[in-house]
Amino acid sequence: MSILLQKRAGELVFLFLIMIVSIGTLQIASGYRMLSRQFPTVIAWMMLIFIVWEIILFIHKMIKEKDQVSKPAKKGLPSDELIKRWAVIIAALIFYVFFLRRLGFVIVNAVFITVILWVFEERRIPIILFMVLLLAVGLYIGFSQYLNVPLPRGTIFSSMFSF
Amino acid sequence: MLELWLEGILNAFSFYNLLIMLGGSALGLVFGALPGLGPTLAVSLMIPITFGLSPQASLILLSSVYVSSIFGGSIPAILLNAPGTPGSAATGFDGYPMAQQGKGGVALGISATASLVGGLISVIFLMALAPVIAQFSLRFGPAELFMLALFGLTIIAVVAKASIRRGLVAGGLGLLLSFVGQDLMTGQMRFDFGLIELQDGIPFILGLVGMLAASEAFSLAEKKGSIARAGKIEGNIFTGVALCLKYRLTLIKSSLIGTFVGALPGAGISAANFIAYSEAIRTSKDPDSFGKGNPEGVVASEAANNAVTGGSLIPTLTLSLPGNPSAAAFLAGLMIHGLRPGADLFSVNVNITAAMFAGLILANFVFFGFALVGANFMAKITLIKNEMLVPSILVLSLVGGFALRNRFSDVILIIFFAFLGYFLKKYKFPVVAVVLGLILGPIAERGYHQALMISGGTHSIFFTRPISLFLFLMIVFSIGSQFVKPYIDKYKAKKKQSE
Numbered sequence: 001m002s003i004l005l006q007k008r009a010g011e012l013v014f015l016f017l018i019m020i021v022s023i024g025t026l027q028i029a030s031g032y033r034m035l036s037r038q039f040p041t042v043i044a045w046m047m048l049i050f051i052v053w054e055i056i057l058f059i060h061k062m063i064k065e066k067d068q069v070s071k072p073a074k075k076g077l078p079s080d081e082l083i084k085r086w087a088v089i090i091a092a093l094i095f096y097v098f099f100l101r102r103l104g105f106v107i108v109n110a111v112f113i114t115v116i117l118w119v120f121e122e123r124r125i126p127i128i129l130f131m132v133l134l135l136a137v138g139l140y141i142g143f144s145q146y147l148n149v150p151l152p153r154g155t156i157f158s159s160m161f162s163f
Numbered sequence: 164m165l166e167l168w169l170e171g172i173l174n175a176f177s178f179y180n181l182l183i184m185l186g187g188s189a190l191g192l193v194f195g196a197l198p199g200l201g202p203t204l205a206v207s208l209m210i211p212i213t214f215g216l217s218p219q220a221s222l223i224l225l226s227s228v229y230v231s232s233i234f235g236g237s238i239p240a241i242l243l244n245a246p247g248t249p250g251s252a253a254t255g256f257d258g259y260p261m262a263q264q265g266k267g268g269v270a271l272g273i274s275a276t277a278s279l280v281g282g283l284i285s286v287i288f289l290m291a292l293a294p295v296i297a298q299f300s301l302r303f304g305p306a307e308l309f310m311l312a313l314f315g316l317t318i319i320a321v322v323a324k325a326s327i328r329r330g331l332v333a334g335g336l337g338l339l340l341s342f343v344g345q346d347l348m349t350g351q352m353r354f355d356f357g358l359i360e361l362q363d364g365i366p367f368i369l370g371l372v373g374m375l376a377a378s379e380a381f382s383l384a385e386k387k388g389s390i391a392r393a394g395k396i397e398g399n400i401f402t403g404v405a406l407c408l409k410y411r412l413t414l415i416k417s418s419l420i421g422t423f424v425g426a427l428p429g430a431g432i433s434a435a436n437f438i439a440y441s442e443a444i445r446t447s448k449d450p451d452s453f454g455k456g457n458p459e460g461v462v463a464s465e466a467a468n469n470a471v472t473g474g475s476l477i478p479t480l481t482l483s484l485p486g487n488p489s490a491a492a493f494l495a496g497l498m499i500h501g502l503r504p505g506a507d508l509f510s511v512n513v514n515i516t517a518a519m520f521a522g523l524i525l526a527n528f529v530f531f532g533f534a535l536v537g538a539n540f541m542a543k544i545t546l547i548k549n550e551m552l553v554p555s556i557l558v559l560s561l562v563g564g565f566a567l568r569n570r571f572s573d574v575i576l577i578i579f580f581a582f583l584g585y586f587l588k589k590y591k592f593p594v595v596a597v598v599l600g601l602i603l604g605p606i607a608e609r610g611y612h613q614a615l616m617i618s619g620g621t622h623s624i625f626f627t628r629p630i631s632l633f634l635f636l637m638i639v640f641s642i643g644s645q646f647v648k649p650y651i652d653k654y655k656a657k658k659k660q661s662e
Contacts, residue, residue: 011590018332025339028354036351039608040342047335050328085384089553093578096561101571105562113554120384120550131551135558147193147200148208149566 008062015055022048088119104154109136171517174219175525183220184522187227188529194228195235198372198563201248202232206492210499218500218515223522225496229489230472230523231530233432234278237465241270242390242544243556245376245563250432250468252371252598253440257453257460259379264456265391267542272403273458274465275534277414280407281466282527284418285425285473290520293477293509300426300478305617306624308427309610310634312603315434317641318441319596326591333592337600340365341608348612360572367433367601369573372560373580374587374594380556381585383549390552391545400538403458410462413443421467425474431487432471433602439467445641454595473523480504480516 025044029037092112100108110132117128143149174180187209194205205228213221236248241258254274261270288296303311319334343354344364355361388394407414417439424435443463444453453460475490483504485491494504502508508516564577587594618624625631 010586014586014590018336021336021339025354032346032353033349033351035612036346036349036353039604039611040339040353043335043338043342047332047339050332050335054326054328054332082385089381089384089557093557097571097575097578100565100574109558109562113558116554116557117550120553122548122550127551131554135555139558139562143562143566147197147566149200149204150569151562151565152571 012055012058012062015051015058019048019051019055022051085119088115092116100152102155105151106136106140107154109139167514168517171219171514171519172521174514174518175223175521180220180223180518180522181525183216183224184227184525184529187224188231188526188533191228191231192235192238192530192533195232195251196238196247197566198239198245198247198368198376198559200232200563200566201236201368202229202250202489203487203492205229205232206489206496210492210496213496213499218502218512219518219522221496221500222515222519223526225493226519226522227526227529229493230282230469230526231533232489233469233472234275234282234465234530234534236468237274237278237461238271238541239376239559241274241461242267242541243376243552243559244379245556245560246371248432248468249368249371249602250436250471251464252375252433252602253436253464253595254461254468255375256440256464256595257455257457258464259390260454260456261458261461262390262542262545263392265393265395265397265545266456267391267545268396268400268539269398269403269406270458270461271534271538271542272400273407273461274403275400275531275538276404276407277417277462277465278469279527279531280414281418281421281468281470282472283524284415284466285422285470286520286523286527287473288422289473289477289480289523293481296423296426296474296477300423301482302630303427304628305610305613306628306631307610307634309607309614310625310631310638311424311427311434311438312607312610314634314638314641315437315441315603316599316607317638318437318444319593319599329592330596333587333594333596334600337370337597337602338604339600340370340597341367341601341604347609358572360570363568364605365576365601366567366573367598368567369564369576370580370601371598372563373577374584374597376556376563377560377577377581378584378588378594380553380560381581382588383556384553386549389546389548394546396539396542396546399542400535403538406458407462410459413446413459413462414466416442416446417463417466418470421470422474422477424467425471425487426477431602431606432468432475432489434606435467435471435474436464437599437602439463445644469527476523480508 022044025040026048029040029044092115096108096112113131113135114128117131122128140151143151191205194200195202206225209224209228213224216224233248233250236246236251237254237258238247240246240251240255242262244255244259246252246255258270258274261267316334319330343361345351345362346353352362420439420442421435424438425432440460440463443459444450447453447459471487475485475487476493479485479490479494481504483494485494497504502512502515560577560581561574564573565571567573584594587597614624626635
């Protein structure tokens with residue numbers, strides 16, 4: 001993550017990733033039937049040509065500007081605060097994916113919202129409670145009861161939230 | 164006959180039907196504004212409710228839900244960069260920058276007015292020219308659809324202001340993502356990596372919500388403050404209404420594009436949305452201002468997407484060929500009440516058809532009224548602190564992704580698209596190009612293969628059919644003008660200097 005926050009190095013890594021995707025696509029598509037591989041192959045070749053062109057230009061530019069020190073990507077927040085926020089968002093998203101099915105929509109969202117608000121320095125309990133009620137409980141009831149879209153109840157606590 | 168028309172129209176104005184219309188419009192707005200739900204689900208869910216209603220009331224309910232849900236999609240697109248429906252994707256390109264400038268209310272005013280005008284124009288076409296347009300739309304075969312999709316993709320050359328190479332790579336990425344899943348022409352599974360979850364392909368709404376909305380939450384997490392950067396709101400909805408009417412030509416042109424593309428089975432609302440948007444850029448005197456909060460961008464996108472409603476009903480009501488999935492749901496609602504599309508609707512059952520047309524017109528005014536009342540209040544969302552918005556946008560995006568197909572894997576796809584969108588934006592790749600590729604890719608590929616099957620493998624089919632040839636020339640002109648434009652600008656500047 002930190003490497004991607006460093007704009008120069010991060011950008012180069014991203015460009016290389018796209019190049020790998022293009023090569024991978026060509027490799028995978030070569031095993032398909034004629035009609036199925038036509039479009040992906042043409043598109044992947046186009047991407048490969050342009051991304052290699054872009055990488056060459058980018059490296060050339062980097063060499064020219066090598067005296068300049070790379071800076072954190074965004075202004076406004078100090079880098080340690082930025083890294084903390086990113087770490088929490090990523091951890092919260094991993095928690096979301098792994099526990100949505102088990103704990104259900106309401107609990108997972110309540111935890112997700114509380115953690116993000118807390119780390120983003122919103123410590124007023126009534127505000128956090130309001131957000132949890134609105135976005136976790138409110139959305140659950142709205143979607144499940146009124147919009148006919150069943151949201152996960154959670155395999156562990158399903159009986160607790162059977163509205 | 165005239166009496167039957169009048170009877171139908173008066174029926175639509177009864178207190179009971181007006182009440183149904185108000186309820187339907189309110190529900191439609193909610194369905195449209197919540198990512199992942201959208202007009203098709205809204206209309207489909209209303210069908211069981213119509214069982215107990217008269218045919219007139221049923222069609223009025225379905226019309227109001229359909230029309231309002233499409234406008235509803237523009238509200239989160241403008242305020243949070245989270246398009247509620249695929250048809251409002253292009254609205255956010257200029258609507259959201261307007262919201263960032265504190266002009267969220269103005270943008271909503273533009274959106275409501277353009278939607279109203281687009282909706283009304285399309286209903287007029289539906290009433291007056293339905294049989295003619297329906298016959299003409301049948302001339303749009305696979306070759307024409309392929310060219311139409313390519314024409315839509317040429318906008319990449321316009322939106323990739325920073326680097327055309329990065330624009331093309333981003334567009335290619337979107338196209339590659341659109342190829343995931345089963346190839347409908349050959350049955351071949353492509354890029355599914357053995358995962359069952361990928362075999363149905365990636366619905367582009369996941370890409371839209373992830374790359375536009377959730378990735379925006381990531382960007383907001385890095386900043387303090389609010390979406391409206393100055394911390395205040397400028398102008399109001401009435402400023403937007405007045406501003407929208409200044410772009411009369413774009414308004415009418417986009418409405419016609421929306422009506423016509425809407426009438427093409429298989430083209431879809433998002434294609435209409437992007438084609439109208441790209442056309443507005445192409446014909447603008449200041450194309451560089453698009454994507455930075457140009458009101459004309461909102462006008463084009465919104466007029467076109469609401470014009471699709473009437474347009475999509477043209478082949479639905481005349482030929483039983485729904486222009487899009489929402490129109491298919493509408494058709495189901497029609498048939499449940501024993502109404503058969505075709506000549507009968509315009510002769511035997513004309514009183515019901517008249518009530519439906521009146522309902523469609525009134526529904527446009529109803530959502531416009533809702534917008535007038537609520538827009539200034541809704542615009543205040545852009546003043547909420549980023550710290551509060553980040554979890555809200557993320558939760559709405561994730562639940563929207565899940566609600567689409569009730570799949571956990573879609574939540575993961577939303578997160579994937581969120582990171583992809585974040586890094587693409589960070590490294591100056593136009594996200595719009597990825598979205599375009601994702602939407603237009605399947606239309607282009609399907610059209611190309613089907614056209615070749617019809618022609619027996621010869622590519623001449625693309626250049627011998629008049630509409631296809633016309634679209635091809637438009638593509639050449641569109642791309643060519645992008646290459647020639649810098650030279651013309653240079654020449655003009657030189658001429659000015661010498662003077």
